[in-house]
Each structure stands twice: as structure tokens, then as C-alpha cells.
Amino acid sequence: MKKLILGLLTIFLAMGSYAQVPDLKAKIPFDPKTDKGVLKNGLTYYVRANHTPKNRAELMLVVSAGSILEDDDQQGLAHFCEHMSFNGTKNFPKNELVNYFESIGMEFGPEINAYTGFDQTVYMLKVPLDSAKYMNKGLQVLYDWASQVTDSNDEINKERGVIHEEWRGGQGAQQRMMKQWLPVFFKDSHYADRLPIGKMSVVDSCPPSAVRRFRNDWYRPDLQAVIVVGDFDQKKMVQEVKEKFSQIPIHKNERKKPSYDVPFQKGTLIKVVTDPEATYSSANLYIKHPMELDTTVGGYREMMMHSLYNSMINARLSEIAQKENPPFVFARSSYGGLVGPVDVYSSMVVTHPGKIPEGLKAVLIENQRVKDYGFTESELKRAKASMMSSMETAYNDRDKRQSISIANEYSRNFLERKEPVPGLDKEYQYYKELMPTITLADVDALAKKWLTPDNRVVIITAPDVKGVPVPTNDDVKKLLAEVDTAKIKPYKDQVSDAPLMPEQPTPGKIVSEKKIPEVNAEEWTLSNGAKVILKKTDFKDDEILFSAYGPGGYSVYSPSDDVSTDFAATIMQMSGLSDFTAPELDKKLAGKVANVDPFIRQITQGFQGSSSKKDVETLMKLVNLYFTHPRVDQSAFNSFMTRMESQLDNRKASPEAAFSDTFRVVASNYSPWVRPLTKQTLKEANFDRIKAIDKDRFSNAGDFKFIFVGNIDFDKMKPGRNLPGFVAYNR
Known part of the structure; x- marks a missing residue:
């Protein structure tokens, strides 16, 4: 009888343990603390009361339209529309919008801002709630941005110079090199021709009607979300949002929104770019993959596996960078979203001058080592512990979370990737239930899935300096082949069992x-x-x-x-x-x-x-x-000096660095303590x-x-x- 009871207890305990694992095919629920809905005109809203910071509210208008939707004669006009939203609406003519918000203490930039990307345009306000009218005005501005921007000819013509100056200010070495390698990275894709800043020939000379056409086509309620998070009564705010934004009419004869992909290719594309004002050498490996849109619990578990992988591979790269004679200055690998429906495995390495092949090879070897042998149980244990601690801290502070963090999460949920928002209560539950189920084999399988010989792009950027070698396309191909056939040994995880403190200190009084x-x-x-x-x-x-x-x-x-x-x-x-x-x-x-x-x-x-x-x-x-x-180790000093020397090697070629150094020296009245750090002064470190x-x-x-x-x-x-x-x- 005792054996029977013990047997039944074992079965019931096993059943109880098994029941803790959620159904991986179940859909992730949306945070029940949030009011989310879709109005009859198609506009999506998110409303959430949150009391950090107190007496403030975060307002966003998210438009699921960016530069990728521009016609050929509109390149740069998605960004132009963003600018024009601040230059006159039905209820805030000309500059009254910015003038009003500044009159109540809001600052343009930190509290009034917007940005345009390939796939979205996002407007942001941080509104004080000292008076109810401030919030009413904030909602009115979102309403106007969504449907009442005037785009007058005069204001459009005045804004051309502002945008041109913004473009000019971004024409540094990195921007110039990006223009050369981006068409290779986005080969045969619409994205290659749709940088958000656009073409200045279009910005300078387009008819105002082209700006209005972009807004009319894509600023419509079915492509918009209103996000309101802050220190207010949630029930009342939901009603206000519904009443105000239901007034936007349904868009008639709407233009079908196209979907653009980034075509995959066999083999590896390579681009080597140099610039005389580049300040460092780098190599980037990208392996493109289709986006996996999975909003199930299993998809959430997969996302946790991605984070574990990213943490462990970067811990290895960090360990290499701290060696006495590291093969690179900095390196990082990760898997994540790119643009549109494309994910990417990326490895980036900043190398010593003239040592791009050595740095790139070191990173490729680490990728291949993971693919061949996987990680170790001790690495996985540490990564799990770190992720659990971070989630536990976030959960413990869930009632003190910043409103902007919540608003940004809703924005990502609305846009193409549809990031799940179960809420921190549910996420913490998932972590506790799912983390123990993730095995080393689960994470190791990701490397074999991600590290493929096809859909690869290698981008090399470096200073154009006489006497400093830069690899050719053939050199890169040869290096990739060498790594594919290299005999690589497994990683050995050096872990000390010694206590953190060698002896407990004598208590003070x-x-x-x-x-x-x-x-x-x-x-x-x-x-x-x-x-x-x-x-x-x-x-x-x-x-x-x-x-x-x-x-x-x-x-x-x-x-x-x-x-x-x-x-x-x-x-x-x-x-x-x-x-x-x-x-x-x-x-x-x-x-x-x-x-x-x-x-x-x-x-x-x-x-x-x-x-x-x-x-x-x-x-x-x-x-x-x-x-x-x-500890003050000679090896740490040598590693630091090697990396610093590499960072300073071509710094003098940067106009920004020259200006910054000169300003600091003059502003300090030529203080002997304020000297620019150069390769020569670096030698003074002892x-x-x-x-x-x-x-x-x-x-x-x-x-x-x-x-x-x-x-x-x-x-x-x-x-x-x-x-x-x-x-x-x-x-």
C-alpha cells in the first residue's frame, strides 16, 4: 500500500511539474493592463496609465510608412513630410505648434521630436500634466499630425534649405562609405534606393504636390497608431482617445501598400570601401534570413534562445579582446531584425590598422567554433543566470517602469514585426517556466541554422592611408575558404571556484x-x-x-x-x-x-x-x-595600449576630432591638463x-x-x- 501511495505521489508530482510548462503553440496574450483597440476608421490605439514619471504623459503617433514607400519622384519626401508636420496644421498654423509647447516648458528634441525610417515615421511628445488643457492640446496635435497637416507651398519651399543642411551635416566619412556599400548589402532590393534622407535633387526641386501626394497616400488611419501612456485616469483617457480620433474619416480609394523584400543570393557578396577621413578599420559579416513572425509562446521561447546565444558568443569575443595582444579592438555578433521582413546574423569587428584579415578571421573562427562544437554547459548556466536576474529586477520594478519604455514597446507591436506585449507579469512567468526547458542542444542548433554559406555579405571599411594595406575581394574570399576548412579546437571555459573574497573582512563599527x-x-x-x-x-x-x-x-x-x-x-x-x-x-x-x-x-x-x-x-x-x-596587471595595460593605439591611428584625419580637440584646448585656456590624446602622447603612459x-x-x-x-x-x-x-x- 505504501509503495502504491508513493507511486501515485510520484505520478502526481510529475504531472504537477509538467503542468508548469506552458503550451508552446498558445498565442501570447496582450498585456491586460493596456487598453488596445481598433476604431471603425482603422486607427489603432494603445492607452495605459503609468505613474513614472509622475505628472507626465508620453504621446506617440506611429505611421506604418517610411521612405520605402516613396515613388521615384519622392525620394526624401517621407522625411520631408515629417519636417512639415511641425510647420503648420489646421489648428496650429505655421510655427505655432512648437511655440506653444515651448511656452509650457517643453523642449524641442527631448520632449518634442520625430524620426523617419525605411518602414515607419514616428512622432513623440512628452507632455506635462499640470493642467488638463496641456493634455488636450497634446491629443489635438496628434490628431492634426494624423490628418490635418497643411503642407502649404510657402512652408514647403522654406523647409527645403533646412533639410538640405541636415543632409550636409551628415556627409561624413561613414555616410560616404555607406553610400558605396549599401547597394551591395541591399542588392536587387528597393531598400538600396530609399535611404530616408533621400536625394537632394528631389528635395530641392520637387513640386509641393509631390509632398502632399505622399501624405495623402500613406498618412491614413489604417496605417496609424495613437499611443498614450502616462499619469492619468486610464478609463477617461480611453474615452477621450476614441472620441477624438474616431473623427478622422475613413480613407477613400486608398492606395494598396506594397511589400518589399531583400532578395537572397547564392554565395557571398563582398564590398571593400575606403575613405581618407575614416578613423578606424572594420569588417562586417551579414547573413540574411527570412523574418520568423511567431507570436506564440514557442516563439517567445525562441526569442529567449536568441538572447542566450547572443550573450554567450559576445562573452567569448569580449574575453579575446582582453588578451594581452588581441587580434581586434572590439567585436560583436548577434542575431536580430534588419528591415522589413528580413532578419540578419551579424558579426562586426573593429581591427588594428592594416590588420583587417587577422581581426575578421578571429571572429569567423569563433562563429565556426560555435557551429562545430556549440557552447558549454557552464556558459549556458551563466547566461541563464544573468538573463533571469535582469528579468527579476525588471519584474520587481514593474510599477516604476518609465512610460517611454512602455510606449516604445507598443510602437514595436504595431509595426511590421508585431513584437508581443504580454506585460512584465506574464514575461516573468514565461522566464521561470521556459528557461529551465532550454537545453544546450537547443541553443547550439541556432549556429547551424544561422551560419550558412549563402546570403552572406562582407563589408570592409578602412581609412585610405598610404602604406596601410586593405584586403581585396579576392583576399576576403580566400580568408572565408580558409576558415571553412580550418581545424578548430573546442572552447575551454576557464572558471575559478575560488570565493569572491579570499577572507571575510573584520566587521567595522x-x-x-x-x-x-x-x-x-x-x-x-x-x-x-x-x-x-x-x-x-x-x-x-x-x-x-x-x-x-x-x-x-x-x-x-x-x-x-x-x-x-x-x-x-x-x-x-x-x-x-x-x-x-x-x-x-x-x-x-x-x-x-x-x-x-x-x-x-x-x-x-x-x-x-x-x-x-x-x-x-x-x-x-x-x-x-x-x-x-x-589588481593592476601588465597584461591588461598592454591590451589597453594596443587597442588605444589602434583607435588613435587615423583620428587626426577626422574633422570632427580636430574641432573637438581644438575647442577643448582653447576653452581650457591652454591648460597643461587638457592635451589632445595622440599616438605620441599615448607613449607617456607608464x-x-x-x-x-x-x-x-x-x-x-x-x-x-x-x-x-x-x-x-x-x-x-x-x-x-x-x-x-x-x-x-x-x-
């Missing part, structure tokens, strides 16, 4: 406490002389911000040390902590929401960081280790001097004030047991 009523904070004085200031806030439920300051900074040194003082904190951070190199420390902290960054400024040195509530002890341990067990500066600036915690702000539990912070006592620098 609080020798005095006092209130700071002006800012509603407390100050503790510790037995080592350090001051600790704590202020509890409710801006976020799961965040604690941290700063520490000590007197001194680089002002206590001679100007001849300026390069070494500039780099000292960075080298210390790049070296890791205690017995951990920087890559090993990253692995040790996987799943922890805690970070600390040292700095040395003009008259202070210190730290800045943050953590979740549960990881505040880890935060304090990191601070402790910077005082008690720091490892031994950096080591001595770090020891000098971060040896005595008693000189520091430690400041914690956030959702703090004061009792748990006492007695500050992980804040360092007065200790010698232990190298």
Missing part, C-alpha cells in the same frame, strides 16, 4: 550616527574614519545606487602625469580584482546585479555603481576588494606610474564618503561589515 534633515538622509561615521551616507527612496523598488568620493584626484600630480592619471582607473578595472582576471570576474558575477566602476577626476577619486536589493552585499564586497585586493597612482589614490578608505541611495534596508546595511577598514594596499 559605527562610532556615530546623525540625521541630515535637509535631504532626509542618515550619516554614519565608521571606526576607520569613513563616512557612510544613506538615503531611502522609492523611485525604483529593486535598485540601489552607489557613489564614493575621496579628496585628491589628478590635481595632486604634475601635468607630466596626465596620461597616466587618465588611464589609471581604467587599467585597474580592466585588470580584475583579487585572484580574478576581468573575464574571470565577469564569470564569477554572472547572475549578480552589482557593478562598481573606479574613477579619478580633477579633485576626487572614487567609485560609482549600483545593485539590486539582494545583491547589495556583493556590491560592497567589490568596493572592499578595490581597497584590499586590487605602467609603473599607473600602479603607483592607483595605490596612492585607493589605499585609505578612511578618506572616503560612501553614499547609498535607493530602496535601502538600513538595518541590513549595519554595521557596514563589507565596507573596508583602514588597510594597506595588498598586491
Whole structure:
């Protein structure tokens, strides 16, 4: 009988466990806290009450139409229409719209803005809610943008010069090179001829009727969404939105919206582009894939797998970049959306001058290594822990989420990719239920699916400098063939089992406490002389911000040390902590929401960081280790210097850099502390001097004030047991 009961319990427990896994074929529900609907005229609306920030509302008009829909005689006019929306509507003639919003304290740019892309045009307002009329005006502006822009001949003609100047300001080296490689990237696609900025020959001379034609064709309710998120009564706002935007008439004789693809091709397309003002060398690998529009729970699980893959491949590339003699300055790989119905696997690498083949090969080898052998269980465990921690923090702060973040999510849901919006409650549930079901085999299969020999594009960009070699198309083809046949070894995950702290610090004591009523904070004085200031806030439920300051900074040194003082904190951070190199420390902290960054400024040195509530002890341990067990490694210094030299190699060719350097020098009245960093001044950085500066600036915690702000539990912070006592620098 006991065996039978135990057997039944086992079955029921197994059933309970199995029931936790959601139906992968089920459709992802829309966030129940949001009112979403479609009016009779076809316009979509999203309304959500959200109280962060207080007394503010985010308003958006999203138009599912961009430069890709322009006729040949309209290239640039989608962007032109965006500009004209600010130059006169039925209820806000000429410049009255901007003038009104500025009169109530709104600033053009941060709070009044718009942008045009290939596939969309988006208008944004951040409206104060001090008065109900401000919100009414904001909704009226969205209404006017959607259907009442005047596009007068006079205003169109005046705006031509404004757009031309915007175009001129974007004609730097990167823009010039992009014009050369974009037709290869978008080969045989409409996108190649529809950059949003357009053709200035069209902008300068098009008849005003062409601008009005674009607006009449594509600014219509079935291609528009109104998004309203903010600190208001949601039920009342839904009614206001329905009443106002239902007045837009149904568009008659509407033009059919075409769909444009990016054709796939056999093999690999290659384009090498140089420019004398380019400041760095780079190589980009793109592998195009059809967009997979999957709004089921299984699709959400697939998206989680993509994030895990991206995290793990980039952790490997970051580890390589931190080696003493790295083959590249920076590299990154990821899978994500491109334009229209196209996804792309991309690998980007910034290389040392003349070393593009070496840098590109290193990244291709890492891609191939994943394809051949996959990732390791330890890598997957860390990536899962980091993703779960990030989601847990987001969930804990779900009631303090910024309105703009929610509005942007609705915008992505409305546009072509139809990003699901289940809400953070549901997303956190999915993470807890789906993450354990994702196996190493699941993620490894992605590399075999994504890394294909067809639909590939390789783009090389580099400075046009005499004596600096740039690979040819044939060189790139040869390199790709070499990687395809290379004998690659599996990745070895070097992980330390050592504890973060070699020994627990001796607890300090609080020798005095006092209130700071002006800012509603407390100050503790510790037995080592350090001051600790704590202020509890409710801006976020799961965040604690941290700063520490000590007197001194680089002002206590001679100007001849300026390069070494500039780099000292960075080298210390790049070296890791205690017995951990920087890559090993990253692995040790996987799943922890805690970070600390040292700095040395003009008259202070210190730290800045943050953590979740549960990881505040880890935060304090990191601070402790910077005082008690720091690292300043020669290998980290060498790696940093190699990368800096590459970044500075052709910087002088950039007009923007020349202007910035000159401005800083003149504005400082030619201060010896403000010298442009060049390859020559870079040589002044001295490892031994950096080591001595770090020891000098971060040896005595008693000189520091430690400041914690956030959702703090004061009792748990006492007695500050992980804040360092007065200790010698232990190298």
C-alpha cells in the first residue's frame, strides 16, 4: 500500500511539474493592463496609465510608412513630410505648434521630436500634466499630425534649405562609405534606393504636390497608431482617445501598400570601401534570413534562445579582446531584425590598422567554433543566470517602469514585426517556466541554422592611408575558404571556484550616527574614519545606487602625469580584482546585479555603481576588494595600449576630432591638463606610474564618503561589515 501511495505521489508530482510548462503553440496574450483597440476608421490605439514619471504623459503617433514607400519622384519626401508636420496644421498654423509647447516648458528634441525610417515615421511628445488643457492640446496635435497637416507651398519651399543642411551635416566619412556599400548589402532590393534622407535633387526641386501626394497616400488611419501612456485616469483617457480620433474619416480609394523584400543570393557578396577621413578599420559579416513572425509562446521561447546565444558568443569575443595582444579592438555578433521582413546574423569587428584579415578571421573562427562544437554547459548556466536576474529586477520594478519604455514597446507591436506585449507579469512567468526547458542542444542548433554559406555579405571599411594595406575581394574570399576548412579546437571555459573574497573582512563599527534633515538622509561615521551616507527612496523598488568620493584626484600630480592619471582607473578595472582576471570576474558575477566602476577626476577619486536589493552585499564586497585586493596587471595595460593605439591611428584625419580637440584646448585656456590624446602622447603612459597612482589614490578608505541611495534596508546595511577598514594596499 505504501509503495502504491508513493507511486501515485510520484505520478502526481510529475504531472504537477509538467503542468508548469506552458503550451508552446498558445498565442501570447496582450498585456491586460493596456487598453488596445481598433476604431471603425482603422486607427489603432494603445492607452495605459503609468505613474513614472509622475505628472507626465508620453504621446506617440506611429505611421506604418517610411521612405520605402516613396515613388521615384519622392525620394526624401517621407522625411520631408515629417519636417512639415511641425510647420503648420489646421489648428496650429505655421510655427505655432512648437511655440506653444515651448511656452509650457517643453523642449524641442527631448520632449518634442520625430524620426523617419525605411518602414515607419514616428512622432513623440512628452507632455506635462499640470493642467488638463496641456493634455488636450497634446491629443489635438496628434490628431492634426494624423490628418490635418497643411503642407502649404510657402512652408514647403522654406523647409527645403533646412533639410538640405541636415543632409550636409551628415556627409561624413561613414555616410560616404555607406553610400558605396549599401547597394551591395541591399542588392536587387528597393531598400538600396530609399535611404530616408533621400536625394537632394528631389528635395530641392520637387513640386509641393509631390509632398502632399505622399501624405495623402500613406498618412491614413489604417496605417496609424495613437499611443498614450502616462499619469492619468486610464478609463477617461480611453474615452477621450476614441472620441477624438474616431473623427478622422475613413480613407477613400486608398492606395494598396506594397511589400518589399531583400532578395537572397547564392554565395557571398563582398564590398571593400575606403575613405581618407575614416578613423578606424572594420569588417562586417551579414547573413540574411527570412523574418520568423511567431507570436506564440514557442516563439517567445525562441526569442529567449536568441538572447542566450547572443550573450554567450559576445562573452567569448569580449574575453579575446582582453588578451594581452588581441587580434581586434572590439567585436560583436548577434542575431536580430534588419528591415522589413528580413532578419540578419551579424558579426562586426573593429581591427588594428592594416590588420583587417587577422581581426575578421578571429571572429569567423569563433562563429565556426560555435557551429562545430556549440557552447558549454557552464556558459549556458551563466547566461541563464544573468538573463533571469535582469528579468527579476525588471519584474520587481514593474510599477516604476518609465512610460517611454512602455510606449516604445507598443510602437514595436504595431509595426511590421508585431513584437508581443504580454506585460512584465506574464514575461516573468514565461522566464521561470521556459528557461529551465532550454537545453544546450537547443541553443547550439541556432549556429547551424544561422551560419550558412549563402546570403552572406562582407563589408570592409578602412581609412585610405598610404602604406596601410586593405584586403581585396579576392583576399576576403580566400580568408572565408580558409576558415571553412580550418581545424578548430573546442572552447575551454576557464572558471575559478575560488570565493569572491579570499577572507571575510573584520566587521567595522559605527562610532556615530546623525540625521541630515535637509535631504532626509542618515550619516554614519565608521571606526576607520569613513563616512557612510544613506538615503531611502522609492523611485525604483529593486535598485540601489552607489557613489564614493575621496579628496585628491589628478590635481595632486604634475601635468607630466596626465596620461597616466587618465588611464589609471581604467587599467585597474580592466585588470580584475583579487585572484580574478576581468573575464574571470565577469564569470564569477554572472547572475549578480552589482557593478562598481573606479574613477579619478580633477579633485576626487572614487567609485560609482549600483545593485539590486539582494545583491547589495556583493556590491560592497567589490568596493572592499578595490581597497584590499586590487589588481593592476601588465597584461591588461598592454591590451589597453594596443587597442588605444589602434583607435588613435587615423583620428587626426577626422574633422570632427580636430574641432573637438581644438575647442577643448582653447576653452581650457591652454591648460597643461587638457592635451589632445595622440599616438605620441599615448607613449607617456607608464605602467609603473599607473600602479603607483592607483595605490596612492585607493589605499585609505578612511578618506572616503560612501553614499547609498535607493530602496535601502538600513538595518541590513549595519554595521557596514563589507565596507573596508583602514588597510594597506595588498598586491
